[in-house]
Amino acid sequence: MTLPTASSPGARLRLVNLSKAFGGTRAVDNVTLELGPGSFTALLGPSGCGKSTMLSLIAGLVDADSGGVELDGHRVDGVPAEHRPIGLVFQKPLLFPHLSVEANVAFGLRMRQVPRREARPLVRDMLAKVQLSALAGRRVGALSGGQEQRVAIARALVLSPRLLLLDEPFSQLDATLRVEMRALVRALTDEAKVTTLFVTHDQAEAVELAEDIALMLDGRITGQAAADVFYTRPPSLAAARFFGATNELPGHVDAGRFTCPGARGSVLADVPDGPAVLVARPETLQLSTEVLSGTPGPTVAEALRLCGIATTARFAGTHLSVDVRLDGEAALTVHVPVGTSVELGDDVTVTAPRSACTVFGTGR
C-alpha cells in the first residue's frame, strides 16, 4: 500500500478502539484518540500504563489485537513499519556506534537510495539545526548523552516524517540539559510542522512542551485537553491525583451543591447527590489571617470559606506553602506570595473561589 501525500506536512492521526494485551495484561485498552495535523501532544502517564506499547502500535512495531491506526483517514494497519511516514526517537538513541554523526543522520536517506548529492545538503542542514555541524565527522561513540539524542532527533527529522513519536527521549539527561532539549524539540517540530506525540511520565515536562495532553492510566486514555485544563478542570479524580499537589476536601452533595464540615457556603456540583470530594489546587486558594468570627458567609464570587489553624509554612522558592488544619478536621495546603506574614498557630481563613473547585462523586 502506498500512502497518499497530503498538502500539510503533518498527518492527522486517529486511533480507533485500539487494544493490545500481553497475556493477562491489557497494556492498551480500547483507546480512541485524535491528533490534528501539525499538533504537539504529550502522552502522559505513570510507568507501566501502556505508553510505549501505544507508540509501538502506531509505528507498526507491534500488531494490535483489535482496533486500528489511521493517518489522514487511511487505515495503516497492514503497512510495515518501514513504509509508514513516521519518525521514532527512543529513550536510548540506538545509533550505529562505528559510524560518524553525519553517517548516522544520513543512514535513512541512504536506505531510501536518495542520491548522495541530494542527501548531503539535507544532512548538513539538519546537523546545523541540532547544533552538531562541528561534530559531523566524530564517531557517535564519543558523544555525550545530549549530543547522542540530538543525532537521534536529526536522523528522524531528516526523513521529513509526517508523524514524529518520541518515547521519553530526555529521561536519561540531567535537568538543565532536559530543559534545553525540550526547547530544541519544540522549535524543530514547529518549524517542520510535523504532528508530534511525545511520551513522558513527567507532568512538568508535558505541561512545558505540549499544547495538548492525553493522560493515560491503566491502558486507557482518561482525558485529552490543553495543559491548563488539567490543572483547572481535571477530567477525573485519578487525573487530579496524577497531576499531584492538589487539595481534596471530603464532603457531600445535596440537591446539586457540595458542602463539607466546617465550611461556609457551597459549590454547584454536576454529580449525583451523595458522598463527594472537592479538588482545588493550592495556588488557586486564598489565605487570610483576618479573624472571621461573626463575618458573613462567602460572597457570590466565592465558593467556600473555611477556617483553621496554620500548622506549617515552608519557603518553596516562588511561593510560601502553608498547611492549614481546618476546623472540620480536614487539612489543606495554600500557596501564598513570599513575604506573606503567617505565623504557626495563626487562625486563618481559606477562601476557595468557585472557578478553582472541581467536585467528583465518590459514592457507588
Ligand code: ATP
Ligand atoms: P514505562 O513508562 O515504564 O516505559 P509504559 O507506560 O511505557 O511504561 P508499557 O511499556 O507500554 O508501559 O507496558 C504496559 C504494560 O504491558 C506493562 O504492564 C508491561 O509490563 C506490559 N508489557 C509491555 N510489553 C510487554 C511484552 N512484550 N510482553 C509482556 N508484557 C509487556
